[in-house]
Amino acid sequence: QSALTQPASVSGSPGQSITISCIGTSSDVGGYNSVSWYQQHPGKAPKLLIHDVSNRPSGVSNRFSGSKSGNTASLTISGLQADDEADYYCNSYVTGNIYVFGTGTKVTVL
Amino acid sequence: EVQLVQSGAEVKKPGESLKISCKSSGDSFSNYWFGWVRQMPGKGLEWMGIVYAGDSTPVYSPSFQGQVTISVDKSITSAYVQWSSLKASDTAMYYCARAKHGDSWFDPWGQGTLVTVSS
Numbered sequence: 430q431s432a433l434t435q436p437a438s439v440s441g442s443p444g445q446s447i448t449i450s451c452i453g454t455s456s457d458v459g460g461y462n463s464v465s466w467y468q469q470h471p472g473k474a475p476k477l478l479i480h481d482v483s484n485r486p487s488g489v490s491n492r493f494s495g496s497k498s499g500n501t502a503s504l505t506i507s508g509l510q511a512d513d514e515a516d517y518y519c520n521s522y523v524t525g526n527i528y529v530f531g532t533g534t535k536v537t538v539l
Numbered sequence: 540e541v542q543l544v545q546s547g548a549e550v551k552k553p554g555e556s557l558k559i560s561c562k563s564s565g566d567s568f569s570n571y572w573f574g575w576v577r578q579m580p581g582k583g584l585e586w587m588g589i590v591y592a593g594d595s596t597p598v599y600s601p602s603f604q605g606q607v608t609i610s611v612d613k614s615i616t617s618a619y620v621q622w623s624s625l626k627a628s629d630t631a632m633y634y635c636a637r638a639k640h641g642d643s644w645f646d647p648w649g650q651g652t653l654v655t656v657s658s
Contacts, residue, residue, distance in 0.1 A: 430601070432583070463643035467584070474634055474651055475576075475584065480644035518584050522643045526589055526598040528574070533583035 430523050433458060433531035440537040441509045449534045451502040451519030457529055459500035463522035466495055466504045470515045478517075479504060506536070514538045541565030543635055543649035550655045551625050558621035559652045561635030569593045572638045573618035574645055575609055579631045587633075590618060593640065625656045 434452040441447040451458065451466075458464055464482045467475035477486055479495035482502065492507045502521070506513055519531035546560040561573060574589040588599035590609045597609040611618045618635055633652050636645035 432585075461643070465644040469584075474648040475636075476648070477644055477646040480642070480646075486646065516583075520584075520586070520644075526572070526591075527600060528586045528589070528643075529600075530576075530584045530586055 430457065430527070430529050433519055433521060433529060435517075435519060435531040435534045437532070438535045438537065440539055441506075442539045443509055443511065445509050446505060446507040447509060447536065449504045449506075449517055449519075449536070451504070451521075451531045453500050453502070453521055453529075455500060457521040457523045458497065458502050458519075461522045462497070464495070464497060464502040465520045466493075466502075467518045467520065468515050469518065475518065509538055511538050541637070541647055543637060543647055545633075545635060545649040545652045548653040548655070550657070553627055553656055553658055554624050555656075556621070556623050557625055557654065558619050559633060559654065561618040561649050563616045563618070563637060568613055568616040570640050572640060573609075573611060574636045574638065575607075575618075575620045576634045576636060577603075577631045578634065578651075584634075587620065589638075591640070592618070625654075627656050627658075629654060630656045 466479040469475045482497045483495040517534045542564045544562045575587040577585045587603045588609045590597040592611045608621045635649040638645045
């Protein structure tokens with residue numbers, strides 16, 4: 430299966446909101462409510478931000494929110510902060526315990 | 540607190556074999572799936588495959604089927620990925636991550652194991 434499509438980069442000023450899209454197909458993103466999002470700072474392991482499209486684990490800031498429409502999932506970061514500068518990846522269940530990641534998005538805080 | 544602790548960095552030559560590990564601490568090992576993720580230098584995350592600790596059944600991404608072997612050892616609550624013959628293109632950071640049976644997300648993640656394959 431092909432990687433989910435994300436924009437290579439998104440930028441915003443402190444305090445602004447940005448949205449990262451994750452485009453899949455009816456066989457992955459559109460077929461299941463099993464989209465998760467991960468944040469990865471340089472040299473660090475990925476960290477879970479959102480699961481099951483829009484659920485935040487305890488300890489994750491409510492500035493991060495997720496949604497889905499059809500074959501496209503989205504991650505919105507509101508009140509952008511310097512520490513939000515990182516790479517972000519979506520992930521979707523595909524079938525038979527197979528998963529696929531998105532291509533990744535580099536977020537820059539201007 | 541649940542933790543996944545991975546084995547240390549490896550430097551290998553092409554053609555050599557390798558097995559790296561991911562030690563899980565915390566609650567019931569058998570109730571979880573353990574996934575492996577590759578990140579080549581400067582690139583994104585790639586899903587390699589997953590193994591259910593309950594019955595040791597692995598599932599591979601089509602891109603990695605036949606290229607690696609994923610396994611678990613319940614007696615020492617560890618998951619593994621192994622290569623029988625490394626290639627230079629296997630040079631990457633490898634992460635393990637855990638999912639509860641029935642969940643579709645992975646948390647926590649290991650700290651990563653850097654594998655360098657060079658002649």
